[in-house]
């Protein structure tokens with residue numbers, strides 16, 4: 245994300261790659277600079293310091309992170325260049341040898357970047373390894389950041405799926421205290437946010453002093469106020485009936501991104517995922533028994549070592565059967581340091597590309613079908629934009645993008661009830677509708 249606020253003093257530019265957790269952490273770090281009167285500039289502009297919050301989940305993420313580092317260096321060769329995020333953990337030695345980079349900051353010290361740079365500009369000599377290590381050292385992002393407030397509740401993962409580098413770079417699972425989470429939520433509600441999104445690496449495994457993820461969600465829903473809650477991305481494991489029951493709560497939004505990865509039990513086992521295809525199906529059924537049009541989105545990885553045509557066709561069947569409204573498809577790529585790196589039966593790139601394009605086309609059909617099912621229904625849209633032609637847009641409860649003609653009661657960052665009457669077009673399948681005036 246690029247940030248554009250103007251203040252006097254030194255100019256800082258931020259770039260975030262990867263997941264929502266990274267985004268949350270960048271927003272929070274950027275807020276520290278704003279509060280201290282720094283000027284935040286677009287990443288394409290000349291700045292006194294560039295902070296790049298990298299991702300390393302795939303080879304492509306590493307490539308993009310490296311390109312971003314070069315881009316910042318080209319903009320201003322004299323600027324302070326800070327590289328943080330998962331690539332800073334995964335390739336620390338290499339980054340430290342790169343003389344374009346001033347500081348390489350690992351994930352658990354990211355919350356200290358303001359102190360590092362502020363000290364740097366004041367002429368202090370700071371060694372990154374001396375910065376405080378605290379994975380929850382983040383203040384709430386200020387009022388200027390988007391419509392939805394991300395709330396970090398957890399970090400790290402203990403699952404060690406055989407393809408995944410995340411536990412190596414984000415560390416073991418750790419959960420934030422209820423007191424901290426509550427204070428963070430109350431603060432963003434005071435800033436005027438109307439939607440909070442729970443984030444972390446494996447949030448379903450939240451556990452702090454006996455409080456489980458389901459207990460936590462229940463407590464959050466009890467906080468008074470006109471706001472709604474999104475769970476967003478969750479691993480399909482570790483949650484029980486209490487969570488399914490909570491889905492009937494009006495504040496808890498009917499959308500989950502639940503990563504299936506494969507529709508073949510054999511491949512799930514090789515991936516060391518913690519569920520079978522049938523268990524996944526049962527979870528989906530239980531959710532849809534509570535809310536019939538619940539929006540379930542997913543990740544599918546194609547070309548995992550040993551994935552045969554039969555395995556892949558099982559995945560296609562499950563994709564069609566469940567009707568995910570959106571699929572993030574990616575081709576398996578070897579990550580050094582993971583168990584899958586050493587697996588035999590690596591799949592040819594050509595086959596991975598073919599499989600990925602088949603999943604994309606199934607996903608496209610599902611998306612159109614799911615969006616069509618909203619015609620004639622009502623959505624409560626949290627308005628994010630109103631353009632100069634008075635077209636307002638934002639997301640409804642199910643996290644589907646909605647556009648409508650604004651009326652005089654339509655306000656930015658507020659809810660608006662809209663009756664859906666169509667789909668915009670195939671390329672940009674927002675659903676469109678008419679506002680309902682109270």
Ligand code: SF4
Pocket residue numbers: 401402403404405408409410411445446479
């Ligand atoms: S659950 Fe698996 S894929 Fe997800 S972060 Fe943990 S190890 Fe990685």
